[in-house]
Amino acid sequence: MPNLILSHLAELTPAAWDALVPGEQPFLRHAFLSSLEDSGSVSKRTGWTPAHRALTDADGQLQAALPAYVKTHSFGEYVFDHGWADACERAGIAYYPKLLCAVPFSPVCGPRLLGQPEAAAQLMDWLTEDLAEQGLSGAHVNFTDEFADAQMRAREGWMERLGCQFHWRNQGYRDFQDFLDNLSSRKRKQMRKEREQVAGQGIEFRWYRGDELSEAQWDFVFACYANTYAVRRRAPYLTRSFFSLLAERMPTAIRVVMARQAGRDVAMAFSLVGGDSLYGRYWGCLDEFDRLHFETCFYQGMDFAITEGLQRFDAGAQGEHKLIRGFEPVITRSWHYLLHPGLRRAVVEFLQQERAGVLAYAEEARTALPYRQG
Known part of the structure; x- marks a missing residue:
């Protein structure tokens, strides 16, 4: 299947893109992502250069897609890798630009690999093949769903990072x-x-x-x-x-x-x-x-x-003050693929330690919930 890198979502019709998007996910709709671009909120000037990945069949029909951006900073992501970037700067390693697959400014979990599973899997393989050629330090996929998690686990080099949010259940x-x-x-x-x-x-x-x-x-x-x-x-x-x-x-x-x-x-x-x-x-x-x-x-x-x-109210990232108001801890996942071997080894060690801390924090947080026991 032909591979495409789109510098503007308007290169695809809303109908073609939205046909791949689950109906319950408003942040991935063409209307939301294109409004970010057309309003100038997302652009090269703001450090978010659109670089969406897409696969089409021989007839030019869209089969799979992934919202992606070349980033020159780490703001507006809500998965904090500033420490990794600072370590690279001290070591003389270029951390930016990097490739980010996410919804800009919206720490909301959901699908990232859009389309039929086979085509989406092919898109995932392509994602890391040309990073060095494009001068990118790595690829990052934030706030994934179970399908994307499974795709990452099945491939070498991807590192899982856990986070914790607070959601209210009706x-x-x-x-x-x-x-x-x-x-x-x-x-x-x-x-x-x-x-x-x-x-x-x-x-x-x-x-x-x-x-x-x-x-x-x-x-x-x-x-x-x-x-x-x-x-x-x-x-x-x-x-x-x-x-x-x-x-x-x-x-x-x-x-x-x-x-x-x-x-x-x-x-x-x-x-x-x-x-x-x-x-x-x-x-x-x-x-x-x-x-x-x-x-x-x-x-x-x-x-x-x-x-x-x-059934669910996701009021955004962070905020321990949500706990005493009935918002329960929810584990989130992001995935990271880094080309530099030394940086990759250091991040693997860091994530192992962080993972234990996040899980312990989420478990401890449940003790602050306001619900009656039993």
């Missing part, structure tokens, strides 16, 4: 009170108090779909999002036009909850819906309000999932 709750009834008394009182503190400030919430927001409201969404970076003296990853493009291309997958006080919006949380899951992505607030972050980012999403019958 256990068939009738409403939020039903969820609270499953918690220990102390944790139940704490959550009630947090929600009452927000309501006591006169803050109300309303949910919107992507096609229900005006451009002025999208201006507000972006201002809130950008402010979360400004307070850390950093530039936001996403541009303003990304939000408008996404709202135009996949509006029904978008959910935005607005927090409103005294007739004006004061905060927001941006999420996507796919299959049985709600994915919380971005949040922001332009003023300071006690406990508003927990209500907007967690309790509102949990309430929404219960109302809509969704």
